[in-house]
Amino acid sequence: MQLGDFEIHLLVAGGWRPDGGTMYGVVPKVLWERQKPPNERNQVTAACVGAIVRHHGRVIVCETGIGTKLDEKRAQRDGVWEPEGLLTGLRRLGVRPNEVDIVVSTHLHWDHAGGFTRRGPGGQLELTFPKAKHFVQRVEWDFALAPDVRSRSGYIADDFTPVADAGLIEFLEGEAEVTPGLTLRLTGGHTPGHQLVMFHASDDLACVVTGDLVGTVPHLRVPWTMAADLDVLRVLEEKTKLLEEASRHRWLLVLSHENEQPAGYLEPDGSWTPERDLIAP
Ligand SMILES: [Zn+2]
Structure with missing residues (x-):
């Protein structure tokens, strides 16, 4: 769909099947299972959703999903599906990976930055987008290299260190407009350097x-937070602020793990109106 000068395409870069308790944290199962019914292993279906955006001749990829590097055992345990989704999505739009100018992910967890790199024919690590600048918050980078014991399983260094070695990471300190109309807003909360990716044609x-x-x-309800959130109070604060702005201005929201209705609008009464023009190709 067109949003001012931005041409926005939904990207579904595959997904996986996390435990429902991981996804909905302190929310009792009797509440979340009505919205997202789990399978017999208590897993729910999560997608890795982002966007491919064209703007004044440039191509921006937002969120890269899990990618294709996980070994079979881990991929099977986590119920990974369609790991090729990132490249398939680009191909459908006629975009070659070396034509991508900018890559942004909200943070460096394996299910968001996994697509930064891939394995070449000989098994060697390669950059998926060898000409793109990748924008990362400095605090996220520092934490990803030395995570606390609980966060260790969330980061895979092979996802992002090759990008830095190639000199393609641009480090940010807080909110930044990285190209006209594309702002990254540091929220922290889920991880120290978690950021929102905002394409804005105008205030509204x-x-x-x-x-x-x-x-x-279901996470549109403010208290429904994820088990992995490091700073829950910060999440509540930033989420309240975002949802208030989004509903007041009727911003289009793309929810990064929603598998059924990922793009839409939050109505003043808290309900969700999917955007029919933004359906994964
Ligand atoms: Zn995630």
């Missing part, structure tokens, strides 16, 4: 990729 015309601040439609 904007699209926000919400990352893990609002992962799925």
